[in-house]
Each structure stands twice: as C-alpha cells, then as structure tokens.
Amino acid sequence: MFKKRVAFSAVIAGAILIACSSHNLGGNVLPGSSVNLPPIESDLAVTAVLPARTIGEELPSAGLGTYNSPYWHATIGGYTQTQYSQTLGFPPGTKITLRNLSKTTEHTLDVVAEIKGPPAQFPKNPTLRINAQGHGILGTGYASGIIKPGKTVTITLSKAGIYLIGCAFHYKFGMHDVLAVSKSAKPGQEATPIPKGTATPSGAPSPSPHPTYSYGDVPQR
Numbered sequence: 001m002f003k004k005r006v007a008f009s010a011v012i013a014g015a016i017l018i019a020c021s022s023h024n025l026g027g028n029v030l031p032g033s034s035v036n037l038p039p040i041e042s043d044l045a046v047t048a049v050l051p052a053r054t055i056g057e058e059l060p061s062a063g064l065g066t067y068n069s070p071y072w073h074a075t076i077g078g079y080t081q082t083q084y085s086q087t088l089g090f091p092p093g094t095k096i097t098l099r100n101l102s103k104t105t106e107h108t109l110d111v112v113a114e115i116k117g118p119p120a121q122f123p124k125n126p127t128l129r130i131n132a133q134g135h136g137i138l139g140t141g142y143a144s145g146i147i148k149p150g151k152t153v154t155i156t157l158s159k160a161g162i163y164l165i166g167c168a169f170h171y172k173f174g175m176h177d178v179l180a181v182s183k184s185a186k187p188g189q190e191a192t193p194i195p196k197g198t199a200t201p202s203g204a205p206s207p208s209p210h211p212t213y214s215y216g217d218v219p220q221r
C-alpha cells in the first residue's frame with residue numbers, strides 16, 4: 001500500500017515538473033521516477049558548436065550552407081568542425097568522431113581522391129561506396145558506411161594528406177569537402193548560414209559577410 005502511494009506521488013511530482021517549468025528539472029524528483037525532458041528546439045541541433053575532434057555532417061541545404069573557397073577554387077559544403085560548412089583540418093594521428101547532424105537523413109563520409117594541393121577539383125560523377133571500407137582509418141578508398149541520423153562513427157586520421165571527401169548519397173547535392181591532415185591544419189572559413197525557410201537550391205554558394213578568409217583556409221605545412 002505504502003509503496004503504491006510513493007509511486008503515485010512520483011508520477012504526480014513528474015507531471016507537476018513538466019507542467020510548471022522547463023528550466024528547473026533538477027530537484028524534487030523521487031528516485032525511480034522518470035520525467036520526460038521537453039524536446040530540444042530543432043534549430044539547436046544544428047547551431048550548437050561541435051566538440052573538439054568532431055566532424056558534423058548534414059546537407060548544405062538543411063542549414064550548414066555552402067562555402068566558396070578562394071584558396072581551393074571550389075565550392076564545398078556539408079561538413080563542419082564548428083557550426084557551418086567549412087574545409088576541415090586536423091593534425092595526423094587524431095581520432096575523430098564523425099556525427100550525422102540530421103534527424104531524418106542518412107549520410108556517409110567517403111574519400112573521393114587524394115590531392116597535392118589546390119585547386120580542389122571534385123570529379124563530376126565519382127563512384128562512392130555505401131558500405132564501410134578501410135577499417136576506420138582514413139586513406140584512399142575509405143568509406144564510413146551508412147551513418148543513421150544522430151549517430152556517429154570514429155575515424156583515425158593516421159596518414160597525412162589532403163583528401164577530397166563526399167557523401168555517397170548527396171555528393172551531387174553539394175555534400176563534398178576538403179579534409180587536410182597535416183601538422184598545423186585548421187578548419188577554414190565557415191559558410192554563411194541559410195536563413196530558415198529560405199533555403200537556396202543546394203550547391204548555390206552563399207555570400208560571405210566576412211572580408212577575409214585567410215586564417216584557416218590555407219593548411220600550413
């Protein structure tokens with residue numbers, strides 16, 4: 001009898017918490033009771049800055065935008081180390097987490113080609129693998145395999161080099177990028193975000209409000 005009453009009051013406490021406040025979910029919850037957290041604003045999933053050693057991926061048209069890189073002479077999109085599409089850079093040996101930022105769409109990260117430097121010439125119609133390839137180590141022929149919405153895979157950047165990467169499903173939708181693995185490689189200038197509800201056709205470069213692009217766009221060697 002007593003146990004039942006405890007359980008019942010826990011349900012009530014949870015219900016009151018949900019009803020009263022979405023800011024104060026910390027205290028007053030009895031052990032064993034569960035409270036459903038309010039859903040996070042969908043915008044936050046994309047606009048949150050990613051943790052270190054993480055690549056986030058998503059369709060450029062879904063919010064990441066595209067960036068027209070003067071250094072690489074290429075329009076890139078779909079991959080970011082911070083918030084919006086940008087070229088990627090890590091030191092060799094980094095173990096990174098690749099995160100699918102989408103809530104609905106599967107993506108991959110495939111190595112399209114290895115290049116020596118600019119220009120980054122993305123082939124028109126590359127054959128990209130959907131199945132995982134390369135045992136989690138980035139290199140020629142690497143493919144992450146299908147990453148479900150919100151899921152992650154780990155990639156070890158063992159080999160220094162400049163890699164053209166792309167999504168096996170959305171390469172033609174502008175989801176391709178440059179990943180530089182070198183001692184002082186850094187992520188490049190970020191794309192301008194696409195305002196919600198006014199998405200431009202994918203692949204269209206977004207105008208940049210920033211006058212300079214120098215700091216991370218050029219991988220230092």
Ligand SMILES: [Cu+2]
Pocket residue numbers: 059106107108167168169170171175
């Ligand atoms: Cu994709």
